[in-house]
Amino acid sequence: MTPQPPTRHARRDPSSTWRRGAKLVAIAVTVVLVAAVAVGGFYAFSLSQRLQEAAVPLKDAPAEPPALSAYNEPFSVLVVGTDECDEQVKAAFGARCSDPGNEGTRNDVNMLVHVSANPRRVTVVSFPRDLQIGIPECTNPDGTVSEASYKAPINSAYEAGGLTCVADTVSELSGQSIPFAAKVSFGNVVNITDAIGGVEVCIGGDGIDDPDAGIDWEPGPRVVKGYDALAFLRTRKGIGDGSDLARIGNQQQYLSRLINKLRSDEVLSNPGTLIGLANTAVNNIEPSESLADPIRIAQLAYTLKDVPFSDITFVQFPVVDDPADNNRVIPDQTSAATLWEALNTNAPLQLTGQEGANGGVIADPSAPTAAPGEPAPEASTPAPDATDASAAPGVVELPSNVSGTKANQATCSAGNG
Numbered sequence: 001m002t003p004q005p006p007t008r009h010a011r012r013d014p015s016s017t018w019r020r021g022a023k024l025v026a027i028a029v030t031v032v033l034v035a036a037v038a039v040g041g042f043y044a045f046s047l048s049q050r051l052q053e054a055a056v057p058l059k060d061a062p063a064e065p066p067a068l069s070a071y072n073e074p075f076s077v078l079v080v081g082t083d084e085c086d087e088q089v090k091a092a093f094g095a096r097c098s099d100p101g102n103e104g105t106r107n108d109v110n111m112l113v114h115v116s117a118n119p120r121r122v123t124v125v126s127f128p129r130d131l132q133i134g135i136p137e138c139t140n141p142d143g144t145v146s147e148a149s150y151k152a153p154i155n156s157a158y159e160a161g162g163l164t165c166v167a168d169t170v171s172e173l174s175g176q177s178i179p180f181a182a183k184v185s186f187g188n189v190v191n192i193t194d195a196i197g198g199v200e201v202c203i204g205g206d207g208i209d210d211p212d213a214g215i216d217w218e219p220g221p222r223v224v225k226g227y228d229a230l231a232f233l234r235t236r237k238g239i240g241d242g243s244d245l246a247r248i249g250n251q252q253q254y255l256s257r258l259i260n261k262l263r264s265d266e267v268l269s270n271p272g273t274l275i276g277l278a279n280t281a282v283n284n285i286e287p288s289e290s291l292a293d294p295i296r297i298a299q300l301a302y303t304l305k306d307v308p309f310s311d312i313t314f315v316q317f318p319v320v321d322d323p324a325d326n327n328r329v330i331p332d333q334t335s336a337a338t339l340w341e342a343l344n345t346n347a348p349l350q351l352t353g354q355e356g357a358n359g360g361v362i363a364d365p366s367a368p369t370a371a372p373g374e375p376a377p378e379a380s381t382p383a384p385d386a387t388d389a390s391a392a393p394g395v396v397e398l399p400s401n402v403s404g405t406k407a408n409q410a411t412c413s414a415g416n417g
Contacts, residue, residue: 051282055292056141056163060177066296071303074117074346077291078167078181081109082158086187107158107166107183109251112174115304116346121311122304123343124255125174126248129155132322132330133173138165153328158183163286173331175340180300181288188284189230195280196267198225199258201232204362204412210238219415229254232413240359240414245316245329249356249403252314253411259312260407263305313349315339315404316357335399342396353400355411364410 062075084105085097110127135149138161146160157169167178184192193199200223207218213235214227224232233251240246267273278294291297318335322328342349355361398404405411 051285051287051292051294052289054286055289056181056286058164058167058178058181058288058290060167060171060179061288061290062179066293066299068295068298069302071299072117075115075180075300076176076178077113077115077300078170078178079109079111079113080107080158080163080166080181080183081189082106082183082185083108084185086185104159106155108155110154110166110170112170112176112178114176114343115307116343118346119311120303120307121346121348122307122313123349124252124312124314125317125339126252126315127154127170127173127317128245128248128319128329129153130244130328131317131319132328133169135160135165136168136172138162138168163288167288174336176343179288180291182291183286184284186230189233190226191284192280193224193229194226195277196225196258196261198223198229199254199261200224201254201257202364202366202410202412203415204365205239205415205417207417208232208235208238208413208415209417210235212237216417217415224254235413238413238415238417239361240356240416242416243358245319246356246358246360246414248316249358249360249411250413252316252356252405253361253413256312256314256405256407256409256411260309263309309408310406311348312407313351313404314407315349315351315398315402318399318401320401332399332401335401338396338399339402342398345394347394347396350395350397351402351404351406352397353403355403355405355409356414357401357403359414361405361411362414364412367410 062073082105106129108129110129112125112127114123114125115121116123131154132151133154135146135152135154135157137148138146138157140146140161146165149156149160154169154173157166161168163181163183166183167181170176171178200221203217203219203222205219208215210216213231215231215235215238233254234247235250236242236244236247239250261267267277318332318339319329320332322330355363
């Protein structure tokens with residue numbers, strides 16, 4: 001087995017900040033799935049050609065061809081974010097892109113988007129970048145083979161064999177079939193965020209003061225786009241306890257508010273915006289071969305369009321400190337088994353833990369609260385179809401170390417500035 005370089009999930013040297021950088025991966029798949037509904041004709045053919053140029057194979061790719069109808073089976077989409085230096089961000093990233101010690105590309109963001117059927121539910125599982133797990137034998141795009149590793153950080157899988165290797169790694173860890181996957185990088189994040197006009201996030205606590213991320217923001221609502229969005233998603237020292245685990249909750253706040261915006265009339269009622277989003281997304285993702293087809297993307301988008309926000313759940317994969325190094329983490333197998341079983345049986349999920357691990361986010365204090373004896377009002381960014389999943393029969397209470405939120409729950413960054 002090949003040993004891997006050590007990583008940490010707590011405070012680290014500032015010189016490697018940008019390697020821990022862009023966390024906005026889910027934006028790519030979300031934008032593509034929603035925007036592609038508007039794509040047709042010759043334009044769809046053009047998008048298909050561009051998608052296929054960068055497409056990679058997956059062993060669990062569906063056999064049936066795409067169709068302009070709902071996707072009838074449960075499915076998963078793996079969303080991967082890499083820390084490579086694109087041309088449009090090199091100047092802004094400084095040493096991250098000029099220091100030879102920072103060479104290489106790592107999958108610093110790994111989100112498994114699980115979609116069930118009858119009824120539809122969506123669960124987004126975020127895996128910490130410093131999670132120590134087994135990496136299978138992988139074949140690189142150039143045909144070379146990387147040996148399997150018994151124990152290595154999950155964010156070393158992309159270097160071992162690209163997007164396909166990351167999908168195989170997450171599939172082995174979770175036991176989930178992964179028929180679809182997509183990858184985005186630093187520059188992709190900037191381009192896609194600009195295309196949607198930014199997202200309003202909530203800065204809570206004492207505000208965010210993180211010189212490494214270029215942030216010094218006061219508490220309150222703030223629309224972030226472009227480099228501001230990238231800085232917000234990569235900030236670590238400015239929130240919670242300053243760890244990568246705290247950062248995940250912040251990323252999930254962004255994704256939840258992004259989904260609310262994409263499902264709003266502001267975006268869906270504007271065909272020009274949808275076409276622009278589709279074009280930008282296609283130019284900024286590396287898809288699996290199974291996702292390199294506008295008809296397939298439109299099919300998945302149609303399948304997801306009516307999922308209640310209360311059935312869209314963001315969770316962090318449960319972990320414990322690695323006994324060999326408490327700056328790393330390993331899977332909590334017992335809690336993880338409860339999570340995967342709930343997804344496999346399509347049970348409604350009830351969160352019992354905190355909104356985010358390691359104090360990364362807090363409940364939005366501006367969200368309305370109920371007076372004694374009155375039913376609780378909805379949060380400040382809810383879907384109009386939100387319901388109480390905990391009242392449904394067969395509900396599964398997730399262990400307390402499976403932190404997370406629903407898409408109809410508003411959270412704020414727990415700034416420690």
